[in-house]
Amino acid sequence: QKEVEQNSGPLSVPEGAIASLNCTYSDRGSQSFFWYRQYSGKSPELIMFIYSNGDKEDGRFTAQLNKASQYVSLLIRDSQPSDSATYLCAVNSYNQGGKLIFGQGTELSVKP
Amino acid sequence: DAGVIQSPRHEVTEMGQEVTLRCKPISGHDYLFWYRQTMMRGLELLIYFNNNVPIDDSGMPEDRFSAKMPNASFSTLKIQPSEPRDSAVYFCASSSQGRDTQYFGPGTRLTVL
Numbered sequence A: 001q002k003e004v005e006q007n008s009g010p011l012s013v014p015e016g017a018i019a020s021l022n023c024t025y026s027d028r029g030s031q032s033f034f035w036y037r038q039y040s041g042k043s044p045e046l047i048m049f050i051y052s053n054g055d056k057e058d059g060r061f062t063a064q065l066n067k068a069s070q071y072v073s074l075l076i077r078d079s080q081p082s083d084s085a086t087y088l089c090a091v092n093s094y095n096q097g098g099k100l101i102f103g104q105g106t107e108l109s110v111k112p
Numbered sequence B: 001d002a003g004v005i006q007s008p009r010h011e012v013t014e015m016g017q018e019v020t021l022r023c024k025p026i027s028g029h030d031y032l033f034w035y036r037q038t039m040m041r042g043l044e045l046l047i048y049f050n051n052n053v054p055i056d057d058s059g060m061p062e063d064r065f066s067a068k069m070p071n072a073s074f075s076t077l078k079i080q081p082s083e084p085r086d087s088a089v090y091f092c093a094s095s096s097q098g099r100d101t102q103y104f105g106p107g108t109r110l111t112v113l
Helices: none
Strands: A004-006 A011-014 A019-025 A030-038 A045-050 A054-058 A061-066 A071-076 A085-093 A100-102 A106-111 B005-007 B010-013 B019-024 B031-038 B042-050 B053-056 B065-071 B074-079 B088-095 B108-112
Touching: A004 A085, A011 A019, A019 A030, A019 A085, A019 A106, A030 A061, A030 A071, A045 A054, A045 A061, A045 A071, A071 A085, A100 B042, B005 B088, B010 B019, B019 B088, B019 B108, B031 B074, B042 B065, B042 B074, B053 B065, B074 B088
Parallel strands: A011 A106, B010 B108
Antiparallel strands: A004 A019, A019 A071, A030 A045, A030 A085, A054 A061, A061 A071, A085 A100, A085 A106, B005 B019, B019 B074, B031 B042, B031 B088, B042 B053, B065 B074, B088 B108
16 A cells, blocks of 8 residues: 555646535644645646645635544645646654655646 | 756757756755656665765665765756666755655656667
């Protein structure tokens, strides 16, 4: 079992719809959870981080964390073509001394 | 405030040659990470440093790879000798206190012919 798993996609949604990106992790000691966006040919850039169970909202983005189910998700409301990118889930465990473990990424395509 | 700086941005070399990639972390950050990204394997952590000291190099693929951090503002990743399978994008990232957000540099696209 991979430490951090994501559906590779591609996930295709129409413009204006809600895009839902999911991630599961195996280490129950995980404490911090991050979502990065990576455009083709560019470096990963942070979108959001979440530490506590529940929802965290930032503009059109909402991160959801359920530690009991070892599940973290990212919702993008009112999706725009400019949101088309690969979204990387990353998990940091204090047990691993500060390392971030990345999932393979989910490719999102927002169709006009 | 300048972000993470990497050089060169692109490197094309021939098999067997030595390759040196360079990174300048964000000022004040005490953790530095080297990653490699390929389509097949995704983003892999190679090695990371805390206060210039290597903490975990378990991701370094083999002895051909080495990394140094002689001071807080500079790190190198060296491949000697290079092989075609080393072709990838190499990212450097830095963070403060290691458990916080990692900020990535623009990457070095390495092609080994």
